[in-house]
Amino acid sequence: MNFLQSFVNSMPNAVGQGLIWGVMAIGVYITYKILDIADLTVDGSLTTGGAVCAVLITMGWNPWLALLMAVLSGMLAGLVTGMLHTACGIPAILAGILTQLALYSLNLRIMAIGDDAATKATLALSPDRNDLLLSSRYIRELGLNNPLLLLAVVMVVVIGLLYWFFGTEMGSALRATGANDNMARAQGINTNMTKVLGLVVSNGLVAMSGALLAQYSGSNTIDMGRGAIVIGLAAVIIGEVLLDKVFTNFALKLLSCVIGAIIYYIVITLVLRLGLESTDLKLLTALVVAIFLSVPYWKGKYFSKPVKRGGSVNA
Amino acid sequence: MLDIKNIYKTFNPGTVNEKTALRGVSLHLDDGDFVTVIGGNGAGKSTLLNAIAGTWLVDEGTISIGGVDVTKLPEHKRAKYIGRVFQDPMMGTAATMQIEENLALAARRGKARTLRKGITRDERDKYREYLKILDLGLEDRLTAKVGLLSGGQRQALTLLMATLQRPNLLLLDEHTAALDPKTAAKVLDATELVVQRDNLTTLMITHNMKDAIAHGNRLIMMYEGNIVLDISGEEKKKLTVEDLLAKFGQATGSDEADDKLLLG
Numbered sequence: 001m002n003f004l005q006s007f008v009n010s011m012p013n014a015v016g017q018g019l020i021w022g023v024m025a026i027g028v029y030i031t032y033k034i035l036d037i038a039d040l041t042v043d044g045s046l047t048t049g050g051a052v053c054a055v056l057i058t059m060g061w062n063p064w065l066a067l068l069m070a071v072l073s074g075m076l077a078g079l080v081t082g083m084l085h086t087a088c089g090i091p092a093i094l095a096g097i098l099t100q101l102a103l104y105s106l107n108l109r110i111m112a113i114g115d116d117a118a119t120k121a122t123l124a125l126s127p128d129r130n131d132l133l134l135s136s137r138y139i140r141e142l143g144l145n146n147p148l149l150l151l152a153v154v155m156v157v158v159i160g161l162l163y164w165f166f167g168t169e170m171g172s173a174l175r176a177t178g179a180n181d182n183m184a185r186a187q188g189i190n191t192n193m194t195k196v197l198g199l200v201v202s203n204g205l206v207a208m209s210g211a212l213l214a215q216y217s218g219s220n221t222i223d224m225g226r227g228a229i230v231i232g233l234a235a236v237i238i239g240e241v242l243l244d245k246v247f248t249n250f251a252l253k254l255l256s257c258v259i260g261a262i263i264y265y266i267v268i269t270l271v272l273r274l275g276l277e278s279t280d281l282k283l284l285t286a287l288v289v290a291i292f293l294s295v296p297y298w299k300g301k302y303f304s305k306p307v308k309r310g311g312s313v314n315a
Numbered sequence: 316m317l318d319i320k321n322i323y324k325t326f327n328p329g330t331v332n333e334k335t336a337l338r339g340v341s342l343h344l345d346d347g348d349f350v351t352v353i354g355g356n357g358a359g360k361s362t363l364l365n366a367i368a369g370t371w372l373v374d375e376g377t378i379s380i381g382g383v384d385v386t387k388l389p390e391h392k393r394a395k396y397i398g399r400v401f402q403d404p405m406m407g408t409a410a411t412m413q414i415e416e417n418l419a420l421a422a423r424r425g426k427a428r429t430l431r432k433g434i435t436r437d438e439r440d441k442y443r444e445y446l447k448i449l450d451l452g453l454e455d456r457l458t459a460k461v462g463l464l465s466g467g468q469r470q471a472l473t474l475l476m477a478t479l480q481r482p483n484l485l486l487l488d489e490h491t492a493a494l495d496p497k498t499a500a501k502v503l504d505a506t507e508l509v510v511q512r513d514n515l516t517t518l519m520i521t522h523n524m525k526d527a528i529a530h531g532n533r534l535i536m537m538y539e540g541n542i543v544l545d546i547s548g549e550e551k552k553k554l555t556v557e558d559l560l561a562k563f564g565q566a567t568g569s570d571e572a573d574d575k576l577l578l579g
Contacts, residue, residue: 165430167432167433168428168429168430168431168432168433169423169428169429169430169431169432169433170428170429170430171433172412172416172419172420172428172433172434173420173428175409175411175412175416176409176412176420179409179410179411179412180405180406180408180409180410182401182406182407183406183407183408183409183417183420184391184409184420185390185391185394186368186390186394186397186399186401186407187394187420187421187423187424187476188391188392188394188395188423188424188425188426189391189394189420189428190389190391191391
C-alpha cells in the first residue's frame with residue numbers, strides 16, 4: 001500500500017519530466033525519423049539551452065526572453081553540426097559528436113558568465129530568488145503556477161507550429177530530403193540546406209527542453225545532457241511502437257513522441273521505487289533502446305518474405 | 316536545346332579503379348528531338364545522363380541547356396531545366412510520402428521553397444486530372460503512400476512528376492528496364508504520349524534495340540565513352556536491328572557487338 005501510494009504520489013512529477021523531455025524527443029524525431037540522421041549534438045545542446053537560460057535568469061532577464069535565447073543557442077549548435085556535415089563533408093554522426101564535445105567546454109564557460117570563476121559545472125535556480133516560468137515545487141498544486149499547465153500549453157504551441165511548418169513548401173522539401181535525397185535533388189531541392197535546416201530546428205527544440213528542465217528541476221548541471229540522445233530515442237521508439245498504427249496524422253505522430261517520453265518517465269519512476277539506483281538508469285535506458293531497435297531488424301530478417309528484384313545489372 | 320562540347324569524366328583517378336567513362340563526348344540536340352541511346356555495359360550511357368543532370372561535375376568540356384551554361388551548376392540548380400526518370404523505380408519518388416505530396420514537390424521543381432502551403436486544393440484537382448492519363452487508377456489514390464505502389468506505377472508517377480513542369484530536357488535512364496514486359500510497354504506508351512503532347516526534348520537510354528528503333532527521331536550508340544553512331548531522319552525510320560549491328564561493327568571495328576549489346 002505504501003509502495004503504491006508513493007508511486008501514485010510521484011506520478012505528476014513523472015508526467016512533468018515526460019512533457020519536458022517530450023519537447024526534446026520531438027527534436028530527435030525530426031532528425032532521426034524525418035531526416036534519417038542520428039544527431040548526437042543533442043547531448044551538448046540540451047545542456048547549452050539550460051545553461052544559457054539559467055545564466056540569463058540569474059542575471060535578471062525575463063524568463064521568456066531567456067527561453068528564447070536558449071532556443072537560439074541550440075539552433076546555433078545545430079547550424080554548426082549542419083555545416084560540419086554538409087559544407088565540410090564530415091559524416092553526420094561524427095559531426096554531431098564533434099559539436100557535442102566542443103559544447104561541453106563551452107557550457108562550462110557559459111555557466112560561469114557573470115561569476116568570478118572561469119568555469120562552472122552547476123548553476124542553481126530557485127523560485128524564491130529567481131523569476132522562473134515553472135518549478136517542480138508546485139507540481140502537486142492546483143493553481144496557475146502548476147508547471148503541468150504551462151508545459152501543456154508549450155506542447156500545443158510547439159506541435160502546432162511544427163505541424164504548420166512541415167506542411168509548407170519548405171517543410172515538405174525537408175521531409176523529401178529524408179525520404180529520398182536523390183529524388184529531392186532531382187526536384188531541385190538543395191538537400192544540404194534542408195539538412196542544415198532540420199538540424200537547426202531540432203537542436204532549437206532540444207535546447208528549449210534543456211531550458212525548461214533547468215527551471216523545473218532548479219539547477220543546470222554540466223552532465224544534464226549526457227545520454228540525452230538515448231532518452232530521446234527511447235521516447236520516439238516507445239511512442240512509435242505503441243501508437244504508430246493509431247496515430248497516422250503528423251501532429252499525432254509528434255504527440256506520440258511526447259506520450260513515449262511520459263511513459264518512459266513513468267517506467268523510470270517505477271523501477272526507482274522498486275529499488276534501482278538512479279545511476280543504473282542509463283544502463284536500463286540503453287538496454288530498452290537496443291532491444292526496441294533490434295526488433296524491427298530481426299522481424300525483417302527472419303519473418304519476412306523475400307523481395308523480388310528485377311532489372312538489368314547495370315545501365 | 317542541349318549542347319555538349321567535348322566532355323571528359325574519369326572516376327577514381329590515380330587509383331587502381333581508375334576508369335575513364337567519357338572520352339570527349341560532343342552532342343547537340345535540337346528543340347523537340349527525341350533521341351534514343353544504346354550501347355553495352357560500361358559504354359558511358361548512364362554516365363552521359365548523369366553528367367548532364369549534374370550528379371557530379373565533368374572534368375573537361377561544357378554543357379549548356381537552352382543556351383544556359385550549366386557546366387558548373389550543382390544538381391539541384393540544374394533540376395530547373397531537367398526532368399528525370401531513373402532506372403530504379405525506388406529512386407524517383409519518396410516512398411514515405413503521399414502521391415499528391417510527391418506531385419506537389421515536382422510541381423515546384425526549380426522554384427524557391429517558401430513558407431506557403433506545400434499543396435493547395437486547386438493543385439489536388441489538377442493532379443487528379445493528370446493522373447488519369449496514366450490509366451492506372453492512381454487518380455483515386457491521391458493520399459496513398461507511394462511506397463504502396465508497384466514498380467511500374469512508381470515509374471509512371473515519376474514520369475508524370477518529371478514532366479509536370481515542362482522541362483527543357485527530359486532524361487530517361489533505362490526507365491523501363493526494371494519492369495516486367497507488359498508494364499514496361501505501358502510506361503513506354505505513356506512516355507511517348509507525354510513527349511509528343513508537350514513536344515519535349517528527350518534523351519532516352521534503353522537496352523532494348525527494338526525500342527531504340529521504334530521510338531524517337533534519332534538514335535545514338537555509345538562505345539567506350541564515346542558516341543560511335545548517330546542516325547536520324549529517313550535513315551532512322553528504315554533502320555533494323557541487323558543494320559544496327561552491322562553499323563556498330565563498322566564503326567568500332569569489333570565483332571563482339573552482338574552479345575554485349577543484346578545483353579547490355
